[in-house]
Amino acid sequence: MIKTKRISSKLGASLFALVFVVGFGIGGWYGGVLPMARQLQGWWRAGDLVAVQAKIDKLELREHRSEDGPSYSVDTEFVYQYGGKTYRSKRISVGGDNSDGYNGYNHRTHANLLQARSNDQSVTLWIDPQDPAFAAYDRQLHINRLIFLIPFATLFPAVSLGALWALWAIWFKPDEEETGGEFKGNGQHAPYGSSGKLELQAERSGAAALTVFAVIWNLICMPVAATVYMQKNAGGMLIAFITMFPLAGVGLFWAAIHMGYVRRRIGNPCLSVAQQPYTGVEDLPLRLRFDPALGQRMRTAATHYPVKLEVLCEHVDSRGEDSTTKTLWSQDLGTKQVVHGAQSMDFKISLPADMPASGTQDHKDVEVIWKLNIKVLDAELIFTLPVRQGVGGPVNASEVLEQLYPREPVTLFGLPRPPGDSRKQTRSWFWAYGIFFILIAITAVAIFSSAGDSGSRRRNSNNDHPEVPTETLAQLKARLDAGADVNARDTEGSSLLMQAADNNDIAKVRYLLEKGAQVDLMTPLDANGNGERSALFAAINNDGVEIVQALADAGADLRRPSNKLWTPMHYAAYKGALKSLRYLHERGVAIDQTFDGGRGSTPLMIAVQYNQLAVISFLQLAGADRAKKDLYGEDACGYARYFKQAQAATALGCS
Numbered sequence: 001m002i003k004t005k006r007i008s009s010k011l012g013a014s015l016f017a018l019v020f021v022v023g024f025g026i027g028g029w030y031g032g033v034l035p036m037a038r039q040l041q042g043w044w045r046a047g048d049l050v051a052v053q054a055k056i057d058k059l060e061l062r063e064h065r066s067e068d069g070p071s072y073s074v075d076t077e078f079v080y081q082y083g084g085k086t087y088r089s090k091r092i093s094v095g096g097d098n099s100d101g102y103n104g105y106n107h108r109t110h111a112n113l114l115q116a117r118s119n120d121q122s123v124t125l126w127i128d129p130q131d132p133a134f135a136a137y138d139r140q141l142h143i144n145r146l147i148f149l150i151p152f153a154t155l156f157p158a159v160s161l162g163a164l165w166a167l168w169a170i171w172f173k174p175d176e177e178e179t180g181g182e183f184k185g186n187g188q189h190a191p192y193g194s195s196g197k198l199e200l201q202a203e204r205s206g207a208a209a210l211t212v213f214a215v216i217w218n219l220i221c222m223p224v225a226a227t228v229y230m231q232k233n234a235g236g237m238l239i240a241f242i243t244m245f246p247l248a249g250v251g252l253f254w255a256a257i258h259m260g261y262v263r264r265r266i267g268n269p270c271l272s273v274a275q276q277p278y279t280g281v282e283d284l285p286l287r288l289r290f291d292p293a294l295g296q297r298m299r300t301a302a303t304h305y306p307v308k309l310e311v312l313c314e315h316v317d318s319r320g321e322d323s324t325t326k327t328l329w330s331q332d333l334g335t336k337q338v339v340h341g342a343q344s345m346d347f348k349i350s351l352p353a354d355m356p357a358s359g360t361q362d363h364k365d366v367e368v369i370w371k372l373n374i375k376v377l378d379a380e381l382i383f384t385l386p387v388r389q390g391v392g393g394p395v396n397a398s399e400v401l402e403q404l405y406p407r408e409p410v411t412l413f414g415l416p417r418p419p420g421d422s423r424k425q426t427r428s429w430f431w432a433y434g435i436f437f438i439l440i441a442i443t444a445v446a447i448f449s450s451a452g453d454s455g456s457r458r459r460n461s462n463n464d465h466p467e468v469p470t471e472t473l474a475q476l477k478a479r480l481d482a483g484a485d486v487n488a489r490d491t492e493g494s495s496l497l498m499q500a501a502d503n504n505d506i507a508k509v510r511y512l513l514e515k516g517a518q519v520d521l522m523t524p525l526d527a528n529g530n531g532e533r534s535a536l537f538a539a540i541n542n543d544g545v546e547i548v549q550a551l552a553d554a555g556a557d558l559r560r561p562s563n564k565l566w567t568p569m570h571y572a573a574y575k576g577a578l579k580s581l582r583y584l585h586e587r588g589v590a591i592d593q594t595f596d597g598g599r600g601s602t603p604l605m606i607a608v609q610y611n612q613l614a615v616i617s618f619l620q621l622a623g624a625d626r627a628k629k630d631l632y633g634e635d636a637c638g639y640a641r642y643f644k645q646a647q648a649a650t651a652l653g654c655s
Contacts, residue, residue: 013170020163028156035095036149042095043141049094049126050644051611053576054080054135056117057088061110072106076113080125082132082647089125089135093142105145109138119504119542122576124610129644147223154219198273202374202381207260214252221245265297266290266379271372273385280353280391288345288374295340298377303340308375309333309347311385313355315401318365328368328400329355338376353392354400358385361397368397473507486515493523493531501538506546509535519556532562540568543577548584558589567595573603573619576612581619591622600631601639608639608648616651626652 058077078089092109116123127135225246228239267290274285288307295301312330316323329352338345349372360367370385389395471479476496480486489495497517500508513519525531536556539547552558561567566574569589572581581603585591594600604624607615620626626636634642637654 010170014167017163017167017170021160021167023160024156024163025160028152028160032149032152032154032156036146036153039095039141039146039149042093042136042139045128046094046126046139046141048128048130048644049136049139050129050646051124051609052080052082052127052135052647053122053611053613054078054089054125055122056113059110059113059117061106072110074106074110074113076137078123078125078135078137080127080135082127082129085132087127087133087135089133091134091136092138094126094136094139095141095145105142113137115542119544121543129646144227147226150223151220155216158216198276198386200271200273200383200385202269202271202383205259205263205379207256207263210252210256210259214249214256217252218246218249221249262377262379265377266294266381267292267297269381271383277349277351277370277385277387278390279351279355279357279387279395282350283348284350285346285348286372288347290343290345294338294342295377301340304337305340305377306335307338307345308335310373311349311351312371312373313387314369314371315397316367316369319363326401326405328397328404351387351390353390354395356395356397356400357389358387473505473511476508477511480515486512486517487521489521494533495521495535497521497535498523498533498538501535501542501544501547501551504539504542504544504547506544506550509539509547509550513550513554519551519554520560522562534560534562536568537562537566537571540572540577540580541575543572543575543580545579545583548580552583552587558584558587559593561595567593569593569603570595570601570606573607573612573615574610576607576610576615578614578618581615585622591619591624592628594628594630599634602628602630602636604628604636605630605634605639608636608645608652609643611643611645611648613647613651616648620652 055078056076057079058075060075062073062075074092076090076092080087080089092106113123123137125135125137126139225242228242269291270289272287272289277284295305310330310332313328315326315328317325331349333347333349336345336347351370356368358368358370370387372383372385374381374383487495487497490499494502495517497509497512497519498521500512520534520536522532522534534556536548536551536558539551558568562571569581569584569591571577572584592602592604594602601609602624604616604619604626606612607619629635636652637649639645640649640652640654
């Protein structure tokens, strides 16, 4: 509860809370909630989008520098036609979020677009037929990005709402000092029941607070861990280190559930005191009432249950960052056996006369607290006793503290240390700060790990553009002359010939073929079925017909499939590589060949699916059979209907 006396202090506290309300509110909305909503909305909308071909009119990779390091964004503009009208779009992701905060997304996107623009190729855009002005280059939902946004979309708004509640409490919630405070001073405000006896409730178990902390912990750790796990290049040490924190989060949840379960078994006990407790009282009768009856919520009932009791007087100093608790007096009342189904138990306590009463001392953050600790059914119940000064007159708590815990010598800097054994101090703020900064460090490590691409090139499908080395022809010749293997592969299985084809470097390709490079080497097939990519497919990807011809003249198999999905003819139809497609047809590759894998689609069906209008026109002129059906009985017009390609249907003349 916020303690304020004057308007000036309330204004200062309000300003402090307002900074959190506005700062975390705006940060949570624009940095988490809004981007996440756009991602999900775009993903939901993606199912209704259709493909069109577009030209790249403008392309630039922009660098943005900040104290946290550089970030990048792709500034591009696509030009496309739909329904006889020309449209322009700058949208990269269907979610409208082009952040570079995950896996070097904008670097790869820029490289892909730059390669297409350099080769004067069109790219596939996905448009909304109901709103043709809406078009995106990438219609995929990026799980990494979505996970990355979870802490910002949940914790930041939560902090803002918490600060808003604090702002309300500052002005509208009564202060303890204004109301007198329960159990302060001589206990005049202690609650009395209808029977005239003092009725006390046990302190809360802390399960709710631990649950909130567990939720916050997991909202930070779980997305970070998931982001690291999705990185194929993440090292074993990093994974092992990161895994400790989700495991700790699971442990926190288990502890919170266990605490709540244990407390539920005991129900809602109440402590009745015959009269106002005071120092010097002897044999004060107390009654602990059980609601429900003791043991009623136990799965396995026993005949008796042990109940352990202890009463103690503590001195709590909460000044500064340390909360120091010292025990001034305590008494173990032993363990009593209570029968199953008991609704209450009676016992007595005696309090010494030479101890201070409950309440604050010389400072508002220094107080004496009398407690009754009861352990029953694995639950610990703590009742705060409103003890007032009684027999023997007032007792100074500082004098008692000095006798029990003599003040330590003055330090080197002339500042006295707080009384008591510092090893027993509960340094709550120290641990809170420590945990907070550990979480921040983990988050930073994971973000930088996921933002960097680790130098490894990724090819999850044949339409990805791999990163290629910048080695010159002279450097390549020098390396081979020094004894390097002409069929050497990189870490992902790409041969030198594939790398040269990726770069669309005809001079390198011809040189490597002259040196005896194997023309049909393929990358390995991974567990997901990706791979088996040859130099021929790399050349078709760039529509580098000169390289396609050089590879064919060197004996490349123009019909050999790749990735259990494409033949060279199918891949050329998919990419819109018209020059390569025409050359393959001239070399005798069947225009209507079907592929044994997948649906058994023809190149014409693939061209229709991806709205490659120029390819559709060429294939029809070359004699492609529009009525030919795939393994599921669909023809090319069926593909146009299924994939909502109105332009392709028109080009085919479908009814």
